[in-house]
Amino acid sequence: xxxxxxxxxxxxxxxxxxxxxxxxxxxxxxxxxxxxxxxxxxxxxxxxxxxxxxxxxxxxxxxxxxxxxxxxxxxxxxxxxxxxxxxxxxxxxxxxxxxxxxxxxxxxxxxxxxxxxxxxxxxxxxxxxxxxxxxxxxxxxxxxxxxxxxxxxxxxxxxxxxxxxxxxxxxxxxxxxxxxxxxxxxxxxxxxxxxxxxxxxxxxxxxxxxxxxxxxxxxxxxxxxxxxxxxxxxxxxxxxxxxxxxxxxxxxxxxxxxxxxxxxxxxxxxxxxxxxxxxxxxxxxxxx
Amino acid sequence: xxxxxxxxxxxxxxxxxxxxxxxxxxxxxxxxxxxxxxxxxxxxxxxxxxxxxxxxxxxxxxxxxxxxxxxxxxxxxxxxxxxxxxxxxxxxxxxxxxxxxxxxxxxxxxxxxxxxxxxxxxxxxxxxxxxxxxxxxxxxxxxxxxxxxxxxxxxxxxxxxxxxxxxxxxxxxxxxxxxxxxxxxxxxxxxxxxxxxxxxxxxxxxxxxxxxxxxxxxxxxxxxxxxxxxxxxxxxxxxxxxx
Amino acid sequence: xxxxxxxxxxxxxxxxxxxxxxxxxxxxxxxxxxxxxxxxxxxxxxxxxxxxxxxxxxxxxxxxxxxxxxxxxxxxxxxxxxxxxxxxxxxxxxxxxxxxxxxxxxxxxxxxxxxxxxxxxxxxxxxxxxxxxxxxxxxxxxxxxxxxxxxxxxxxxxxxxxxxxxxxxxxxxxxxxxxxxxxxxxxxxxxxxxxxxxxxxxxxxxxxxxxxxxxxxxxxxxxxxxxxxxxxxxxxxxxxxxxxxxxxxxxxxxxxxxxxxxxxxxxxxxxxxxxxxxxxxxxxxx
Numbered sequence: 001x002x003x004x005x006x007x008x009x010x011x012x013x014x015x016x017x018x019x020x021x022x023x024x025x026x027x028x029x030x031x032x033x034x035x036x037x038x039x040x041x042x043x044x045x046x047x048x049x050x051x052x053x054x055x056x057x058x059x060x061x062x063x064x065x066x067x068x069x070x071x072x073x074x075x076x077x078x079x080x081x082x083x084x085x086x087x088x089x090x091x092x093x094x095x096x097x098x099x100x101x102x103x104x105x106x107x108x109x110x111x112x113x114x115x116x117x118x119x120x121x122x123x124x125x126x127x128x129x130x131x132x133x134x135x136x137x138x139x140x141x142x143x144x145x146x147x148x149x150x151x152x153x154x155x156x157x158x159x160x161x162x163x164x165x166x167x168x169x170x171x172x173x174x175x176x177x178x179x180x181x182x183x184x185x186x187x188x189x190x191x192x193x194x195x196x197x198x199x200x201x202x203x204x205x206x207x208x209x210x211x212x213x214x215x216x217x218x219x220x221x222x223x224x225x226x227x228x229x230x231x232x233x234x235x236x237x238x239x240x241x242x243x244x245x246x247x248x249x250x251x252x253x254x255x256x257x258x259x260x261x262x263x264x265x266x267x268x269x270x271x272x273x274x275x276x277x278x279x280x281x282x283x284x285x286x287x288x
Numbered sequence: 289x290x291x292x293x294x295x296x297x298x299x300x301x302x303x304x305x306x307x308x309x310x311x312x313x314x315x316x317x318x319x320x321x322x323x324x325x326x327x328x329x330x331x332x333x334x335x336x337x338x339x340x341x342x343x344x345x346x347x348x349x350x351x352x353x354x355x356x357x358x359x360x361x362x363x364x365x366x367x368x369x370x371x372x373x374x375x376x377x378x379x380x381x382x383x384x385x386x387x388x389x390x391x392x393x394x395x396x397x398x399x400x401x402x403x404x405x406x407x408x409x410x411x412x413x414x415x416x417x418x419x420x421x422x423x424x425x426x427x428x429x430x431x432x433x434x435x436x437x438x439x440x441x442x443x444x445x446x447x448x449x450x451x452x453x454x455x456x457x458x459x460x461x462x463x464x465x466x467x468x469x470x471x472x473x474x475x476x477x478x479x480x481x482x483x484x485x486x487x488x489x490x491x492x493x494x495x496x497x498x499x500x501x502x503x504x505x506x507x508x509x510x511x512x513x514x515x516x517x518x519x520x521x522x523x524x525x526x527x528x529x530x531x
Numbered sequence: 532x533x534x535x536x537x538x539x540x541x542x543x544x545x546x547x548x549x550x551x552x553x554x555x556x557x558x559x560x561x562x563x564x565x566x567x568x569x570x571x572x573x574x575x576x577x578x579x580x581x582x583x584x585x586x587x588x589x590x591x592x593x594x595x596x597x598x599x600x601x602x603x604x605x606x607x608x609x610x611x612x613x614x615x616x617x618x619x620x621x622x623x624x625x626x627x628x629x630x631x632x633x634x635x636x637x638x639x640x641x642x643x644x645x646x647x648x649x650x651x652x653x654x655x656x657x658x659x660x661x662x663x664x665x666x667x668x669x670x671x672x673x674x675x676x677x678x679x680x681x682x683x684x685x686x687x688x689x690x691x692x693x694x695x696x697x698x699x700x701x702x703x704x705x706x707x708x709x710x711x712x713x714x715x716x717x718x719x720x721x722x723x724x725x726x727x728x729x730x731x732x733x734x735x736x737x738x739x740x741x742x743x744x745x746x747x748x749x750x751x752x753x754x755x756x757x758x759x760x761x762x763x764x765x766x767x768x769x770x771x772x773x774x775x776x777x778x779x780x781x782x783x784x785x786x787x788x789x790x791x792x793x794x795x796x797x798x799x800x801x802x803x804x805x806x807x808x809x810x811x812x813x814x815x816x817x
Contacts, residue, residue, distance in 0.1 A: 031626045033633070078804050082811075085566045085629040089758060090807055093800035096755075104793045156392035157399035159381075163389045166378035173338055174390050174448060175364030184396050214751065218637050221630065257648075261641040268637030272614055275623070275631045286380050288627050 005131045007247065009203060011240045012138035013196045016145045018223045018235035020192035023149060025221065026229030026286055027158065028185050029165025030083075033217050034075070034091040037098035038190035040212025041068045042197025044102060047115045047207045057121030057128075061198035065191045071098075072190030073183065080182040083168060095217055102209035114208025118201050128202075138199045142236075145192050149232055152188065161185055162230075165286070215264055222267045225274050228284025237282055242267070290349075291316040291452055291483050292337065297346035299332055299507075306332040308507035309346070314452075314500070319474060319484045321494040321515065324504035330487045331373055333504070334454050337485075338370040339363040351451070367451035371441040371458060373487070379430040383421055386429050386440055387412045390447040411447065419443040420469060435466040442473060452483045459490060471497065491519060536667035538784055544673045546780030547680035548739060552757035553764070553772035554683055555731030561704040561767040562724050563619070565628035569610055571754025572639040573729045574736025577603040578745035579643055581737050582652055592655050592741070600733040607729020608722055610635055616721075636750060643747035654740035672741040679738060683731055687769060690727075700724060704767065755796075759803045765813030774814050778802070 017039060024032045045064035049055035055063070079090040102109050109115070121128045121137060128134045152158050160181055163171045168178050201207050219242065227238025246263040254262060279287040292314040299307040307329045314320045322330050335341045337348065339360040348355045350366045358366070378386050391408045393399040416422045419439040424432065429440060438458060445453055455474075459467045474497060477484050488494055494501055495515045503510040503524050511518045518524060556570050577599035584595035614631055623631075659671045691697035699720045702710040711717045736745070736753065756779065761767075764775025779802060786798040806813065 031630060078808055082807060085625040086762075086807065086811075088626055088629050089566055089762075090804065093755075093803055097797050097800050100794060100797050104791065152400065154403065155400050156388075156402040157396065159385050159389050159392065160394075160399060162381050162385070163378045166380060167376050169340065169360065170372070170376040170378070171389070172360040173340065173363060173370060174444070175361055175394055177361050177394075177396075180396050184400075215637065218633060222634075258645055261644045265638050265641035265645075268634040268641065271634030272631055272638070275627055275634070276614065276617060279627070288624070288630070 002131055005135050007243060009131065009135050009138050010243050011236075012135070012142040013199050013203070014220075014223065014239035014243055015142045015236045016196040016199070017193055017220050018227065018239040019145055019149050019232050020189040020196075021220050022224045022227075022229065022232065022235045023152065023161075023185055023192075024189045025224060025288070026231070026235075026284070027153060027165065028161040028182065029288070030182060030186070031085070031088040031221075031288070032091045032186070032189070033088050033214070033221070034095040034098070035189070035193050035220050036212045036214070036216035037095045038068045038072060038193035039197040039200070039216065040098060040102060040207075040209070041071055041190075042194030043201040043207045043212065044109060044115075044197075045194070046198040047118045047201045048108070050119050050202065051115060051117060056123075057119075057198070057202055058123065061195060064194045064198050068190045068194035068197075069187050072187040076183040076186040080179040080186065092214065092217075095214055099209055099213045102212060109209070112209060114206055116206045118205045118207070120205070121202050134203055138203070141195055141199060145195065146232060146236075148192070152185075153232075157181070157184075215267075218264075218271070219267050222270045222274075224281075225279075225284075225288070226270055226281050228281035229288060230286035231281075231283045234281060234283035242270075289316045290314060291351055292485075293347075293349040294337075295347040295349070297333075297336065297348070298344045299329075299336060299341070300344055301332075305507050307336070307343075310504070310507065310509050311346075312502050312509055312512055314483060314485060316451075316483055317478065317481045318499040319478055319486060319497050321498035321501040322485065322487045322504060323489070323491075323494060323501060324510070327506075328504040329507040330504055331456060332507075334370060334456050334485075334487060337363075338368055338454055364448055364450070367449075368454065369445040369448040369450035369452070370454035371438070371445055371456055373456040373460075375434070375437045375441055377429040377432075377437050377440050377444075380428060382426055382428055383416070383432070383440060384412065384425040387415060387443055387447055390444050415443045415446050418446065418473065435462045438462065439466065439469065442470060446473070450482070452485065453477060454485045454487075456487045457489070458486070459488060459493060467493075495519065533666065534788070536665040538788060540667040540669055542777070542781040542784040544669070544676060544742075544780070545784055546777035547677040548735065548742075549756050549760045549776035549779055550680045550773050551676070551683060551731065551735040551738065552753055553760040553776050554680075554687055554769060555728035555735070556757040557761050557764075557767055557769050557772040558687065558700075558731070559724055559728040560761065561769075562700060562707075562721050563615065563628075564767075565615075565625040566632070566758055567615075568629065568632040568636040568750075568754045569607070569639070570728070570732050570757055571750035571752065572636045573603040573607050573732040573750075574739065574753040575643055575745065575747060575750040576606055576639060576736070577733030578654060578736040578740035578749070579647055579747075581654055581740060582647070582745060585654070596734075596737050599737050600730045603733025603736070604726045604730035607732070608726050611722065611725040616718075636754070640747050640750055647747065649747055651744050651746050652740075653744045654737065659741075670742070672738065676738045676742060679734060683734070684773065691769065696720070696723070752796075756799065759799055761813075763802060763806050763813055765815035768813070768815045771813055771815030778814070 021035045024030045042064040045067050046060040049060035075094045079087055082090050103111055128137050160176060164178050164181060172178055223238035223242050224235050228234030249259050249262055290313040295311050297307050297310040324330055336343050339358040339362060388408060391411055393402045416425055458470050474484055498515050501515045501518050502512050503518060511521050511524050559567060580599035580602045581595045584590040614635060615628060618628055618631060661668050661670050699715045702715055703717055703720060707717055760775035760779050761772050763778055764771030782802055783795050783798050787795055
């Protein structure tokens with residue numbers, strides 16, 4: 001039972017990541033390969049503030065979101081002028097730079113050693129130490145993010161995002177400053193990813209740089225493509241399938257190091273097969 | 289009065305002159321045809337006038353204001369709307385959304401908190417009626433026929449409430465009844481005091497619709513004037529026959 | 532003793548290494564017009580083929596390098612035929628092709644890690660001869676890298692400028708549709724381009740393996756250094772790529788003069804970002 005709850009917590013966290021990435025890739029057509037970086041910004045901020053400064057989880061989470069917004073704004077200023085594969089490469093570059101900072105700013109992040117012993121969240125004297133309580137917390141955040149994404153998509157802003165995806169140059173002719181739109185949605189998605197990072201850090205109680213590197217961004221991309229681009233439920237389904245799938249691999253009895261690589265192999269294979277044979281994924285309304 | 293004036297407009301692509309010291313003017317409230325053989329720079333001119341590509345040299349004066357640099361997102365402020373020769377509708381969006389996106393709030397924060405209100409919807413439905421796509425509003429744009437997509441593009445342009453409409457070969461490949469619809473729309477625009485600039489190959493339509501015609505060849509102005517005078521000119525005929 | 536000569540030598544070695552990577556990368560980009568991450572994977576694959584042949588069969592470096600280059604070339608063509616060509620036939624955008632290449636890249640990296648572990652491995656004999664001049668040290672493998680860079684550059688120059696194949700490649704790079712209409716066998720030319728570019732990637736991987744070493748994750752660096760050099764130099768332009776490679780090599784090595792080498796990736800991407808924002812078409816515009 002505890003194992004199932006553990007998986008559900010992970011699905012909630014990854015659902016947040018997948019839905020927010022879908023805002024970029026699925027709705028706006030921006031192939032961002034840097035989502036894991038903002039996930040990491042949220043996780044590291046929460047870890048550092050809670051462990052070394054005694055901050056409350058929710059305040060640390062909020063500060064993490066602010067830092068992710070600032071970071072994504074600066075990054076977005078650069079890459080919002082790009083599109084297509086250049087956008088993808090530029091964003092990938094930032095994933096590597098942020099990873100390099102996690103790894104090498106050792107006085108702050110302890111580098112490859114990571115930060116252990118991150119406390120669990122506390123609210124009005126109640127500690128979310130049990131897994132059921134933590135599931136309730138992460139599920140609540142997932143629902144909030146889902147509703148927020150719905151709100152964004154349903155607005156005039158959301159419609160303009162889709163038009164950017166379809167034909168950015170044509171949309172400009174109707175008076176849209178499309179790079180501002182691209183910048184804002186990039187920052188919003190980064191903010192959500194940072195929330196997922198805070199939940200992850202406080203749940204696992206440990207963070208290290210490798211969790212927030214390129215393979216994680218690739219995993220998130222395969223989740224949303226599998227579930228279906230431009231469809232929020234699809235992202236949740238994609239997150240659930242790709243969290244559960246490696247568990248199946250583990251039951252087959254591969255050693256851990258091989259299982260980890262096998263998982264990566266499957267993520268890569270999924271992207272290739274989906275692009276070749278079913279670009280709209282399980283429930284997608286849009287083909288990249 | 290002239291709504292658009294171009295003076296010595298020049299544009300290079302990789303060393304090739306696409307527009308070569310082109311000067312002309314378009315009077316307010318008229319229909320101006322631009323004709324010329326393929327590759328004569330008509331579409332390049334449209335792209336410059338709508339801000340999609342920058343000019344190299346020369347001047348564009350819109351309604352008396354000389355523009356140093358025209359960006360595509362500013363074209364709307366100057367009252368310029370356009371369609372594309374190779375139809376560019378928002379393929380994976382509904383017909384309704386294709387039109388709504390033109391009229392809804394464009395400021396980012398305003399747009400984030402705006403649902404499409406009855407006001408926008410009413411305006412869009414009116415245009416849907418005009419372009420004859422009322423019963424297609426929930427269909428994805430990519431499921432429309434070629435002609436319907438061209439009409440959708442014209443619908444988008446109509447919704448901008450522009451003063452100048454650049455139509456890049458709106459009649460090419462259309463069935464007669466759709467062409468008739470577009471002719472009606474162009475007449476209505478003129479009756480409203482709007483300016484229409486029309487790129488077209490069909491000389492019948494040019495004669496029928498245009499007050500003025502501009503003939504281009506190799507990026508240069510070959511002739512300018514009323515269709516009945518210009519279309520008789522020897523060099524104009526040669527430019528076409530020599531194609 | 533001044534450190535300057537060594538920095539210059541190191542920059543030249545890095546520039547030559549990136550030149551090798553970028554030459555193949557640009558050759559393929561010219562005809563296919565997408566950023567192909569698999570280019571880096573093929574360098575790693577060739578490195579591991581050499582490693583495997585040496586360890587299991589005691590094969591010496593020259594024949595195993597030949598087999599490694601051949602292997603990379605074949606694998607490159609297979610991936611082109613199975614993945615990229617079908618996608619391009621369907622009119623996939625460069626972003627989709629890049630994403631798919633990232634998928635294949637992830638698969639290859641995982642397979643290499645499963646077969647050979649994630650350990651860092653050295654190719655060839657470590658105690659190779661070292662030469663010294665002006666107080667700077669250069670090893671024999673590094674000399675070979677520079678010579679290989681010159682050789683491949685010269686070969687490609689002749690191939691592209693003096694042969695029918697070169698004319699066909701240029702025609703496809705200009706406009707694939709037109710090339711097909713005037714009777715060029717675009718499909719076989721592109722396949723051949725992939726074979727050559729993948730082979731060059733393999734050669735680069737093997738030389739990097741001898742100079743520094745190999746790791747399953749090296750593909751990422753090979754791809755990124757290649758892509759950055761290419762973009763900085765003017766993407767798709769063979770000669771611009773050489774300029775970009777040396778610019779990157781010098782910037783990285785002089786950049787880490789005062790700070791730790793761990794920040795090298797940040798320097799590389801800093802340069803990419805400067806170019807993407809200020810001069811997106813690179814040094815040499817097409």
